[in-house]
Amino acid sequence: xxxxxxxxxxxxxxxxxxxxxxxxxxxxxxxxxxxxxxxxxxxxxxxxxxxxxxxxxxxxxxxxxxxxxxxxxxxxxxxxxxxxxxxxxxxxxxxxxxxxxxx
Amino acid sequence: xxxxxxxxxxxxxxxxxxxxxxxxxxxxxxxxxxxxxxxxxxxxxxxxxxxxxxxxxxxxxxxxxxxxxxxxxxxxxxxxxxxxxxxxxxxxxxxxxxxxxxxxxxxxxxxxxxxxxxxxxxxxxxxxxxxxxxxxxxxxxxxxxxxxxxxxxxxxxxxxxxxxxxx
Numbered sequence: 001x002x003x004x005x006x007x008x009x010x011x012x013x014x015x016x017x018x019x020x021x022x023x024x025x026x027x028x029x030x031x032x033x034x035x036x037x038x039x040x041x042x043x044x045x046x047x048x049x050x051x052x053x054x055x056x057x058x059x060x061x062x063x064x065x066x067x068x069x070x071x072x073x074x075x076x077x078x079x080x081x082x083x084x085x086x087x088x089x090x091x092x093x094x095x096x097x098x099x100x101x102x103x
Numbered sequence: 104x105x106x107x108x109x110x111x112x113x114x115x116x117x118x119x120x121x122x123x124x125x126x127x128x129x130x131x132x133x134x135x136x137x138x139x140x141x142x143x144x145x146x147x148x149x150x151x152x153x154x155x156x157x158x159x160x161x162x163x164x165x166x167x168x169x170x171x172x173x174x175x176x177x178x179x180x181x182x183x184x185x186x187x188x189x190x191x192x193x194x195x196x197x198x199x200x201x202x203x204x205x206x207x208x209x210x211x212x213x214x215x216x217x218x219x220x221x222x223x224x225x226x227x228x229x230x231x232x233x234x235x236x237x238x239x240x241x242x243x244x245x246x247x248x249x250x251x252x253x254x255x256x257x258x259x260x261x262x263x264x265x266x267x268x269x270x
Contacts, residue, residue: 003110005219008150010211011117015143017207018124024199028133028191030178034140037171038124041147044163045120052154053219056226059236063243065159069167070250074257076171080178081261088267093182 008049015042027094029086033079040072108153116153119146133189137175144168156228 015038022035044065051061087093120143127139145168151160183189237243 003108003113005221006214006217007110007113007117008154009214011120011150013207013210013214014121015124017203017210018121018128020206021199021203022128024202025194025196027194028183030133030175030182031136031191031194034127034136034175037140038127038143041120041143044159045147045150048151048154048156048159051228052156052226053221056222057224059226059228059233062156062159062228062233063237063246065156066162066237067246067250069159069162070254073167073170074254076174077261078257078264080174081263081265083178084181084265087182093188 005049005053008053009046012042012046012049015039015045027096029083029093029095030080032095033076033083036079037072037076040068040075044068112153113150116146116149119143120150129193131190131193133179133183133191134176137172137179140175141168141172144171155226158228158230158233 019035019037019039019042022038023032026032026035047061047065047068049061051059051065055061083093086098090097123139123143123146127136127143130136130139145164148160148163148168151157151163179189237247
C-alpha cells in the first residue's frame, strides 16, 4: 500500500483545522500561540509534499517551507515577548483581559 | 523515483501528528501542551524524512522544534509561575468547533475529489543543490537576505518588548 500527495495534504488540512479550533477556543495566550504554531506546521507539511510530488525539479515548495519556518520562528519570538509585556502591564496571561478596545 | 510513499510509515507519523495535536488541545496542564507541541513537531520532521526532504527535516528537528519548545516553556515559567495557574480548565467554544469542522470538512471533501498528476522527475533535495539554489541570485538569494533582515528585526523587537519597563 502506498499513498501519494493527497494523503499528505489531508494530514495538513486536519492539523490546520485542529489549529484553527485551538486558536479560536483557548483563553491562555500561550496556548493560542501554540495553536498558531500547529497551523504553521500544517502549512509546512503541505509545502514540502507539493515540492516533493508536484515540482520535484525546482523544489519551490521546499524553499517556501524554509522561509515559512523563519517567519514562524520570528512570529513566535515576537508573540512571546509581547505576551511578557502584556503580563507585566496587566498581570494576566488570558486573552480575554485584552478587551480595552471593545466598543 | 516513485511518486508514492509507504502507507504504513505515513500512517504511523500521521497518527503521531494528529494524536499529538489532539493531546495538545485537550491537556489541562499548559506545560504538557507545550510538550505535546514538541511531539507534533518531531513527528512532522518524520513526515519530512518520508518525503525525502532530509535537510528541512533536520532544520525542523534541530532548530525549529527545540527553539519553539524552549521559548514556550520559558514563557510559561515566567508568566504562569504557580502550578494552579498552569493547570487550566479545558476551554471549549462551539463557534470555534464549527469553524474548524467546516474548514476541515470542506478541505477533506475537495482534496478527496481532486485527482493529482505527480511529476516523475527526480526530487534531489540534497544540501548541495539546496545551497546552490538558495544562493543563486536568480532564484532565492534576495528572499534569503530579506529573511535574515526579518529575523534581526524580530530579535531586536522581541528584546525591546520584553525588557523591564523603566518608565
